[in-house]
Amino acid sequence: MKHLLLKLEPFIWLMFGQGILLGTILLTGWLLVVNLGVPLGVVSDAGLEYERAHGLASTLIGKLVLAALCALPIWKGAHHMRHVFIDAGGGDRDAVIAPILYLIATVGTVLSILAVVRL
């Protein structure tokens, strides 16, 4: 397991790094409009009207962006939670904790892909 983890580190870092980079860049707009602007009534909800949203999301670019928007932050989160455990002194249990977290991230990724595929 440890060995596999070592082999996967570059991949994990790629996803984690993009989670911070792309994740942050995309989440900012999403949060501002979908999660805060519209619910607080600052931004009109016209843009989130179902037909329009579904239409835009079903384009190829829409699918890619949305998949990245879910999956990448999950990788960032999983990797950072691994470090939260390590920093709390759980370094010795890393061989158990890390696979669980990355499994969660993998499941999240698969679901993200599914979510956009079924649009």
Add this chain to the structure above:
Amino acid sequence: MAEMLIKKFVVTRFDPDQDDVPRTETYEVPCHPDWKVLDGLNHIKDEIDPTLAHRWSCRMAVCGSCGMNVNGEPTLTCKKAVRDLPDTIEVTPLSNFPVVRDLVVELEGFMDKLKSVKPWIIRAKEKAVEEGPTRQSPEELEEFKQFSMCINCMLCYAACPVVANEPEFIGPAAIALGHRYSIDSRDEGAAERNEIFRGEGTVFSCSYANECSEVCPKNVDPAAAVNQAKFNAVIDWATGLVLPRGGKE
């Protein structure tokens, strides 16, 4: 003679022959305003308590022996002025290292790690002296120069949260020194070292806390080195996927 500053030095003491665990001892030290923390410690050793053990030599911030935690911050004691510190100066051995005695920490672990990154020029064929010096442009020199400034003072190891928790982690200074050779235009060992960097306690253990660079007294910026090495390893891995063989430089 300038006005003396009276400082209270609270110093960690540990003598494995006598103490189970470290304890602290407090000394009143009359300090000349120009003194560094190291001068205070030397005063204690010379005039108050000759049993105090601490390492030092150059007193000019270049030999790297005198690293300790001063008021919780990893510091070169020969560089930190007492003037800039509060009345109570707490001196403890560097964190994240086993303590040999008093303020002296175990360095063998670092020596093992340093050696493991092959910090020397690797070439397919050693160049003969008769060929004369290699040409290297000032720009090529600039690329690695910063990372060659490391004085092995271990402050970065004392500050890094990952070092505290992952014993295998090669750590900032050693990785910086390995990376320094890998990006030297005279070296041909990058692939070999990348292999090492992908082993256990790799560059990927680093969570980019950047604390190493914050405390580094020589502006080596080891965090940059570690993360450049990481970046390289990711690129290596990715090109390896595209071109399964020969993708490595």
Add this chain to the structure above:
Amino acid sequence: MAELHRHDIVIVGGGAAGLRAAIAAVKARPGSSVALVSKVYPMRSHTVSAEGGAAAVARADDNLEMHGYDTVKGSDFLGDQDVIQAFVEEAPRELTQLEHWGCPWSRNEDGTVATRAFGGMTTKRTWYAADKVGFHLLHTLFQTSMQYGDIVRYDEVFVSKLLMDGNECRGVAGLDVRTGEMMGVLGRAVILATGGAGKVWPFTTNGNIKTGDGMALAYREGVPMKDMEFVQYHPTGLPGTGILITEATRGEGGHLINSEGERFLITRDYGVGTKAELGPRDMISRAEVQEIEAGRGIDSQYGQHVHLDLTHLGEEKIMKRLPMVRELSKIYAGVDPVYEPIPIRPVVHYMMGGVDVDIDGFADGVDGLLAAGEVACVSLNGANRLGSNSLTECLVFGARSGVKAVEYAKGTSDGDDAALARMGEEEQARIDALRGKQGGGEKIAAIRTDMQSAMESGCGVYREEASMQQTVRDIAALKQRFEGVTLEDKSKVFNTEIIAYLELENMLDVAESVSSSAASRNESRGAHTRKDATARDDVNWLHHTLCYYDPAGPRLDKKDVTLGRWEPEERKY
């Protein structure tokens, strides 16, 4: 004695000279086992603090002959010319070798190695890596040495005795600082590379570890100390700490200024002629002292000083060529050389003298013992070393002694193990008795301070019969007082009080040989300047001084200087 470790050769010291010797040895005879014993981790050795550069002919407008002549003249004709010849020939190879090992030498635009001007050198022949040359050199050597499995390091092991089998040196007794145990590190040849002894003086550029241990070790076994009276004062040390501001500041165009704002090396005649700030160190140090004595010094809480002015060089050049000078001035003198002049005064810097060795590094009078680097006196530097010759010396003669030592080791025997072990036991017993030693209540620090002031008053920049004789007597008295030292630390682990004790013991022996050698030389030559014998006297004194250990007091002798193509002439620049 806890352990005996057998090797082919043993090197004491992990500075430039020791590391270079170790690498040369394993390369010359692959498979030889080389022990490298050092009282600190090698990268802490004081080579690390060298700033300015290392000399070797590199430019088209330079040649070996000029480097040779500069060195001979710098030495005030006391350097052995065969040694100087060999040195200048090997120097470029050694610095090139360092380049191949990764030393980050500063570069010219075309990618060739850059060189700068240094005091007493006719042209730019000093290779540099900004102003951290010693640091880069040491770390390059140390890191390079790590790849050789045959170099076995004993870090933080303090050598306190040479193990002798009759007249042959067959190893060393080392105190493992970590455990407090003695170990015998045995080899068929031993190279001393323990560096200089600046700590014998109160005000020095040298670090805490430069206590002349190797000199004392050899001295006590009957090897003569050569030319010990020649102690280099560097003209630019920071008042208070003695931290060095490199000569490269002058090489890059810095000016020395007195309280009247005068560039005194130009306006007054101090013998440096048009070289001005690029004159040799002995002359400039004397000029500074004279300026201060004439009332043109600047007052400070650390006594009088003069100024080194770099402000006209500009920030860019200072940051590129002299970044460490700026850092050191800011931290340790509170001035920023980009805007203000740096306060400086002469400071003890370098030992021209040392263990008397021949051109291959073999010590005089004991078989199987070699020495290289600052601890040795191969007579390259004579009465005054030229700046930047010494790092190169460490490399050239370090490498040479490494090769010679393995050759020698091949043709000789291991020596009598039992006798060596017995000697080690005795040394262990001596050290064991020191822990918590009851004595007359004398303190190490007090004796050390008294020794340092005695040396400053008798063996300073300017010397006189009466004060030198007084220092000789003072040192003898301090050796008496040393018997009464009381030690408090009873722990075996990392007992630095015992180290301080052993170092003081060594320094007292070095002080003894320096002061008696100085008192014997009745002329002024190079760094040895007498107010009561101001002229150089080639008729009676064109020879080396030898100083032999004797429990009753040192014995002095003379040795011929090897002349060659350059006849002594008046030293004027």
Add this chain to the structure above:
Amino acid sequence: MANAHPHAMAPAKPGKTRTAPPQRPPKFPTGGRYLAYTLFDWTGLIYLLLGFLVLKTIWTLGDGQAAWDAQIASFSHPAYIAFHILSFISVVFVGVRFFRLFPKAQPPRIGPAKPPPAPVILGMLYTVWIGATVLFGAILAGGIF
């Protein structure tokens, strides 16, 4: 002061004398600069939850209008508002901290190419961040397309 891992910086061969165990940096995890680092790590939890929440939101888009409208409406719940404000702060914090560190992680050469100097990279990152936010926000808000 908490202990560090008992083998932190321990040598391969056991030390020659008994040592006191390594201590963690005295200010770790919440003193001084460590606070920012620790918080940075903990934003992982927010990103994890947020990632799954976005996932759920997208999923409902595939479930039809009713599910989608209900999902969007639920965001007005004060608990969601609070979480999303926290999320927004986290996201900005992560961006600022990481973008500051990002340029120096570029090796001096990537293959034969040289990355632009650090200030340029930093400028580019912020331009992209702000630009993308405006663009993405405008699309979501129905301003364009």
